[in-house]
Amino acid sequence: MQTALIGLAVVASATAIVIAWRWSRTAREIARGLDELRRGLKPHRVRAVASVRLAATFNDAAADVHARIAGLEQDRQQLNVVLEALAEAVIAVDPRLRLLFANAGANRLFGLDAGSVGRLIPELIRSPQVQEAIEATLLLPAPQAYQSELILTSREGNVRARCLAVRGTPLPGQPSPGAVLVFRDVTELRRLERMRQDFVANASHELKTPLASIKAYTETLLDWALHDDSVNVRFLERIDEQAERLNLLILDLLSLARLESGQEVFDHRPLDPLAVIEACVEAHRDRAEAKGQEISLDLERFADHTLIRADEEAVRQIADNLVDNAIKYTPERGSVRVRCWSDLDAVVLEVTDTGIGIPRDELPRIFERFYRVDKARSRELGGTGLGLSIVKHLVQSVGGQVDVTSRVGVGSQFVVRFPRWIPPQSSPALEGTAHQESPLLP
Numbered sequence: 001m002q003t004a005l006i007g008l009a010v011v012a013s014a015t016a017i018v019i020a021w022r023w024s025r026t027a028r029e030i031a032r033g034l035d036e037l038r039r040g041l042k043p044h045r046v047r048a049v050a051s052v053r054l055a056a057t058f059n060d061a062a063a064d065v066h067a068r069i070a071g072l073e074q075d076r077q078q079l080n081v082v083l084e085a086l087a088e089a090v091i092a093v094d095p096r097l098r099l100l101f102a103n104a105g106a107n108r109l110f111g112l113d114a115g116s117v118g119r120l121i122p123e124l125i126r127s128p129q130v131q132e133a134i135e136a137t138l139l140l141p142a143p144q145a146y147q148s149e150l151i152l153t154s155r156e157g158n159v160r161a162r163c164l165a166v167r168g169t170p171l172p173g174q175p176s177p178g179a180v181l182v183f184r185d186v187t188e189l190r191r192l193e194r195m196r197q198d199f200v201a202n203a204s205h206e207l208k209t210p211l212a213s214i215k216a217y218t219e220t221l222l223d224w225a226l227h228d229d230s231v232n233v234r235f236l237e238r239i240d241e242q243a244e245r246l247n248l249l250i251l252d253l254l255s256l257a258r259l260e261s262g263q264e265v266f267d268h269r270p271l272d273p274l275a276v277i278e279a280c281v282e283a284h285r286d287r288a289e290a291k292g293q294e295i296s297l298d299l300e301r302f303a304d305h306t307l308i309r310a311d312e313e314a315v316r317q318i319a320d321n322l323v324d325n326a327i328k329y330t331p332e333r334g335s336v337r338v339r340c341w342s343d344l345d346a347v348v349l350e351v352t353d354t355g356i357g358i359p360r361d362e363l364p365r366i367f368e369r370f371y372r373v374d375k376a377r378s379r380e381l382g383g384t385g386l387g388l389s390i391v392k393h394l395v396q397s398v399g400g401q402v403d404v405t406s407r408v409g410v411g412s413q414f415v416v417r418f419p420r421w422i423p424p425q426s427s428p429a430l431e432g433t434a435h436q437e438s439p440l441l442p
């Protein structure tokens with residue numbers, strides 16, 4: 001009996017030890033699985049040592065949690081790529097104006113970096129307007145958004161001020177844990193809007209001036225001057241002049257509109273531009289000589305293969321506008337020199353005059369539509385204010401470049417570079433090339 005009891009006790013103890021061992025092993029495996037989950041690893045499958053149900057429940061739950069974490073991580077990465085790819089600057093801040101997040105656009109715009117996260121906005125972005133936008137957003141109830149436009153001046157003051165459209169939204173939560181603000185650079189857009197408004201105002205004004213003259217002369221003729229032989233022919237000549245001015249203006253406007261809208265169809269093909277430039281100078285020779293000006297043409301005869309790829313009419317208009325201006329803005333007995341040569345990658349057209357010159361601070365603006373240094377003088381000389389604008393567009397259309405240097409009272413020099421046409425499968429290095437230095441201004 002005693003032996004039986006001892007035997008029973010041994011069996012019971014052995015069973016208890018086995019059960020305890022199984023549960024402890026299961027607990028250890030579950031702990032390992034949880035640790036793997038915490039570290040973002042795929043948890044191993046817990047074996048059914050103590051309880052089949054417990055192991056199965058844990059394995060299902062662990063696989064589910066792991067899949068969810070992986071899904072969240074993938075979403076987070078996608079969101080990050082989207083935010084980084086945005087041209088807009090995006091920042092998130094907490095209610096105490098501490099930076100929580102900044103995308104690449106914000107880093108570029110505000111000069112932030114990885115170390116900026118966690119720091120206070122007033123330390124990072126020294127713009128009262130940006131702070132105001134953030135504070136105003138933080139005060140809004142959740143679904144509402146803050147919108148405005150602000151000017152961001154650079155910290156060093158050496159970069160142009162930017163015009164930014166800002167949209168701020170409070171982060172969801174009660175109380176809100178912060179706000180997210182998106183800044184869009186609209187500097188270029190606003191500049192174009194201003195240019196369009198200026199253009200409409202300028203064009204209307206330019207059209208109105210000759211029209212007003214035509215109307216005034218016509219009314220005078222109808223009133224009393226029609227049969228007064230001392231004035232009637234002169235008045236009709238004025239009407240004819242003004243009508244011609246209107247005509248030129250409308251032709252230039254149409255040409256510019258076609259160029260800007262890309263409707264102008266060019267036939268860019270290999271072209272030797274010398275004949276076109278020569279014809280253009282000859283067409284202006286009488287006018288120059290009537291002003292007592294010396295007009296000279298200096299063409300370097302190119303090697304056979306030196307051609308450009310351009311529409312002949314485009315080259316004619318470019319040369320025509322530049323030579324016309326040189327004659328127009330050079331006083332009597334001055335000189336106009338046209339040179340053309342080729343270098344390694346371009347055919348260069350240079351028009352130099354000894355005219356009135358252009359003030360240095362006006363130089364960047366003379367290619368703008370209707371921009372004239374001296375409005376009255378340009379009109380008196382028959383200018384429309386559109387010639388250089390047309391030149392700029394035509395030069396761009398052939399992939400070239402136009403530059404100007406000028407000194408007031410000394411003269412101006414316009415240089416157009418037409419890219420050389422490279423025949424298929426030939427290297428420019430093998431072709432005959434010539435190079436000449438451009439002489440300095442007179």
Ligand code: ADP
Nearest residue numbers: 325326329366372373378383384385386387388
């Ligand atoms: P415009 O019809 O008035 O000549 P453009 O667009 O051809 O218009 O030129 C714009 C302005 O640039 C002119 O009004 C003039 O003030 C200046 N300009 C252009 N070419 C010359 C030049 N060769 N010498 C001096 N000023 C020039």
